[in-house]
Amino acid sequence: MKLAVPTDFDILEALADRRRNTAVNLSYILDKNRSYINTRLPILADYGLLARVGPAPNSGLYEITDKGLVVLDNRDQYRADGVDFDALVESELRARTDETDA
DSSP states (O other), X not given: OOOOTTHHHHHHHHHTTOOOBOHHHHHHHHTOOXXXXXXXXXXXXXXXXXXXXXXXXXXXXXXXXXXXXXXXXXXXXXXXXXXXXXXXXXXXXHHHHHHHHO
């Protein structure tokens, strides 16, 4: 995954409370251009870091996923030398899933 730093992490952090939000609100909260936020949200959803939620299919509401929380928790490892960030995220996500299944 290729993240836009720091904006993508800022978006994830703004949604880390597990509440749903829209691009308009996030652009205000983050003091970023709304159209830029609008371009990043679907990309983060494609990576599985955000989920587009209803009530209507195109409501523009997003919420963070478990994978998004793992990415946020490992922010300091993104772009670190010798770290395969995607593999790290998948490994930690599996570990968290195994913990909740046990």
